[in-house]
Amino acid sequence: MTLVQQFLSDFTTQLNTANATTAASATVAPPMPTDPSSLLVLLSSFTALRDWMRLAFLGGLIEMCRRFVFGGYAQMVNSFYITACFEEQDVSYTWMMVWLSKQPSWSKVRNVQVSTNTLINNTAIILDGDDEMRSKSSRKLAFLPSLSTTYNLWYKRRWMTITRSQNQTGWYGSKEQTLYVSIMTRDHSVLVSLLQEARRDYLAAQEHKMCVYVSDTSNNWCHVACREKRSMNSIILDPGVKDILIDDAKDFLLSKEWYAERGIPHRRGYLLYGAPGSGKTSFIHAAAGEIGLDVYIISLSRIGLDDSALSELVNALPGRCVALMEDIDAAFTSGLNRDAAATTVDSPDANACRPRPGAPAPLPTSRLSLSGLLNALDGVGAQEGRILFATTNKYSVLDAALCRPGRMDLHIEFKLASKLQAGQLFSRFYLPAHNLDTMRLDGEEGEEGSVDSGYHSTGCEDGDEKIPPSPAESSSMSTSTDVPEGEKPVYNGTSHQTRAPQLKRRQIANLAVRFSETIPEREISMASLQGYLMAYKTRPFAAVANAKAWVEKERSDKVAKACKETEVDAGNVNTADLAKENEAEKAKALTAEKENGKETGSENLKETS
Structure with missing residues (x-):
C-alpha cells in the first residue's frame, strides 16, 4: 500500500506541473490582430x-x-455582316424556307434533316422525287436544314451563312425554331432585296393556295395548313348572291383612302346565316381564294x-386577311342576346338549347362575354383592313348590337336548295372537268373526261351498241331499268370505281332538268344533294331514277326527327313544370311550419302568463 500511495502522489505532482506549464505558455502566445493593416501583415507573412x-x-x-x-x-467581323433572325411562328420564316428550297x-x-410531319411540310423544302412514290405514300418527304448546322452559300456575290436552331420555351416544354441569316455586307438594301425576293417566291409558290391560321393557347397565330383555292364556279347559290359579296369585298x-378621308374605320363584316349545309363555309373558302x-x-x-x-388575337391580325368566326351563336351557352325575355320556354330556340334530362353537365369552354366580343x-x-365572316344557323338569337352596321355590315341568307341549284349541281357533277367553268349546256358535243374529272370515258356515244363491262368484271354492278322508253340505254349503272359514260351536253342538260323536277323547292340542303350525288358519281341515269325515292326518304327522316325532338322538348317542359310545382309545395310547407311555430309560441306565452 505504501508503494501505491507513493506512485499516485508522484503522478499527481507531475500532472500539476504539466498543467501549469501549458497555462504559462498559453498566456505567452501573441494575440490575434484586430485591425485590417495588422491582418494584412499577418497574411503576407505566408509565402504560399x-x-x-x-x-x-x-x-x-x-x-x-x-x-x-x-x-x-x-x-x-460582325461590323461587316448583317444578321437577321426569323421566328418559326412568323410568316417571314416560311418565306425564307421557300427561298432556300429554290437555291x-x-x-x-451534305447534312439535312428528313421529316414527314404534316405541319412541317407546310414550310419545309419538299423532296423532288418519284411521282409514283408520292402517289403511293400518304405523307411527303421533306428536307429541312439540320439543327445547329451552319450552311454557306453566295447571294448576289456576297457571302451568306444560314443556321437553324431550336430552343425550348414556355412551361409546357414547347419548342420554337429560329432561322439565322447572316450576309457579308454593310448595305441594308441587300437584306431588303433578299426579303422581297423570298416573298415573291413564296407568293408564286402559293399562287393557287390559301393559307389557314389558328390561334394557340398563348394567343399567337400559327400557320397550320395550305389549301388549294376553290373556284367560285364550284359554289352554286341563288343568282346574284356571289356577285354581291365578291364585288363588295373587292x-x-x-377603298382604304376613301375610308380614311371620311373618318370611317376600315373594317367590313359579313354575316352569313341560314340552314346547316347551305354552303356558308364553302363560300367563305372560295371567296378567300377569289380575293x-x-x-x-x-x-x-x-x-x-x-x-x-x-382582343389580343383580333389586334394581332394582319392588315389584309379574312377573319372567320363560325357558329357565332354557339359561342355562349346562354345565347348571343342580352334580352332575357327574348328566349322563353315556348320558343324553339330555348327548347333546342335546354339540356336533355339526365344529360351530363356541359364542359366549361370559354369565358368570353358579349361585351368583350363587341x-x-x-x-x-x-x-383595321380585315374582312370578317361570321356564320350562324340561328339568326334570331343574335343580339341587335352584334348585327348592327359597323360590325356586321352585310347580312346574307343561305337558303335550302332550289330546283335551279339542284340542276346546276347535277350538271357540274357529270360534265367533264375542262367544261366545268363554262357551264353552258348548249348541246355541244362533250369530250372525254380528263384524269382529274373523277371518271374516265367509256367511248360510248349516243346510238352506240357498246355496253359497260360485264357483271363478271364488277361484283357491285347494277342494271338500271328506269331509262325512258324510246331512248337507248347509254349506261346501265356500275359501281363507284367503274367508268362513267361519255355524254353530250344536251344529254346532261336533259338529265339535269329531270333531276331538278324531282327535288322539292327549298326542302333539301345543298350538302344533302351533294352527298346523294357522290353515291352516284359515275351513274347519272341511276341518280335521276332514284332521286324521287331518296326525296321521300329524306322527308320521312325529317318528320321522324321532328317528332322525336317534340317529345324531348315536351319532356323538358314537363320536367321544368314538375320542378316548379315541387318548389311551390316546399315554399307552402315552409310557410305553414313558420305559422305553426308562431301559434305555438303565442299559446306558450298565454299559459306562462
Whole structure:
C-alpha cells in the first residue's frame, strides 16, 4: 500500500506541473490582430499565400486581355455582316424556307434533316422525287436544314451563312425554331432585296393556295395548313348572291383612302346565316381564294379564351386577311342576346338549347362575354383592313348590337336548295372537268373526261351498241331499268370505281332538268344533294331514277326527327313544370311550419302568463 500511495502522489505532482506549464505558455502566445493593416501583415507573412495571389492576378489579367482581343475581333467581323433572325411562328420564316428550297446550292448539301410531319411540310423544302412514290405514300418527304448546322452559300456575290436552331420555351416544354441569316455586307438594301425576293417566291409558290391560321393557347397565330383555292364556279347559290359579296369585298379592299378621308374605320363584316349545309363555309373558302387573302380562324369556344385574349388575337391580325368566326351563336351557352325575355320556354330556340334530362353537365369552354366580343370587333384597338365572316344557323338569337352596321355590315341568307341549284349541281357533277367553268349546256358535243374529272370515258356515244363491262368484271354492278322508253340505254349503272359514260351536253342538260323536277323547292340542303350525288358519281341515269325515292326518304327522316325532338322538348317542359310545382309545395310547407311555430309560441306565452 505504501508503494501505491507513493506512485499516485508522484503522478499527481507531475500532472500539476504539466498543467501549469501549458497555462504559462498559453498566456505567452501573441494575440490575434484586430485591425485590417495588422491582418494584412499577418497574411503576407505566408509565402504560399503570396504565390497564389500573384497567380490569380496574372490569370485574371490574361483572361481579360483574351476576352478583349476576341471580343474586339468579333465586333470587327460582325461590323461587316448583317444578321437577321426569323421566328418559326412568323410568316417571314416560311418565306425564307421557300427561298432556300429554290437555291441551286441546296441540292448539294451534305447534312439535312428528313421529316414527314404534316405541319412541317407546310414550310419545309419538299423532296423532288418519284411521282409514283408520292402517289403511293400518304405523307411527303421533306428536307429541312439540320439543327445547329451552319450552311454557306453566295447571294448576289456576297457571302451568306444560314443556321437553324431550336430552343425550348414556355412551361409546357414547347419548342420554337429560329432561322439565322447572316450576309457579308454593310448595305441594308441587300437584306431588303433578299426579303422581297423570298416573298415573291413564296407568293408564286402559293399562287393557287390559301393559307389557314389558328390561334394557340398563348394567343399567337400559327400557320397550320395550305389549301388549294376553290373556284367560285364550284359554289352554286341563288343568282346574284356571289356577285354581291365578291364585288363588295373587292371594293372594300380598294377603298382604304376613301375610308380614311371620311373618318370611317376600315373594317367590313359579313354575316352569313341560314340552314346547316347551305354552303356558308364553302363560300367563305372560295371567296378567300377569289380575293387572294389568307384565312384566320377565330374559335370563340376555345378553352381559356376570355375577353382580353380575344382582343389580343383580333389586334394581332394582319392588315389584309379574312377573319372567320363560325357558329357565332354557339359561342355562349346562354345565347348571343342580352334580352332575357327574348328566349322563353315556348320558343324553339330555348327548347333546342335546354339540356336533355339526365344529360351530363356541359364542359366549361370559354369565358368570353358579349361585351368583350363587341369591343374586339369594333373597339378602339380593333384591327383595321380585315374582312370578317361570321356564320350562324340561328339568326334570331343574335343580339341587335352584334348585327348592327359597323360590325356586321352585310347580312346574307343561305337558303335550302332550289330546283335551279339542284340542276346546276347535277350538271357540274357529270360534265367533264375542262367544261366545268363554262357551264353552258348548249348541246355541244362533250369530250372525254380528263384524269382529274373523277371518271374516265367509256367511248360510248349516243346510238352506240357498246355496253359497260360485264357483271363478271364488277361484283357491285347494277342494271338500271328506269331509262325512258324510246331512248337507248347509254349506261346501265356500275359501281363507284367503274367508268362513267361519255355524254353530250344536251344529254346532261336533259338529265339535269329531270333531276331538278324531282327535288322539292327549298326542302333539301345543298350538302344533302351533294352527298346523294357522290353515291352516284359515275351513274347519272341511276341518280335521276332514284332521286324521287331518296326525296321521300329524306322527308320521312325529317318528320321522324321532328317528332322525336317534340317529345324531348315536351319532356323538358314537363320536367321544368314538375320542378316548379315541387318548389311551390316546399315554399307552402315552409310557410305553414313558420305559422305553426308562431301559434305555438303565442299559446306558450298565454299559459306562462
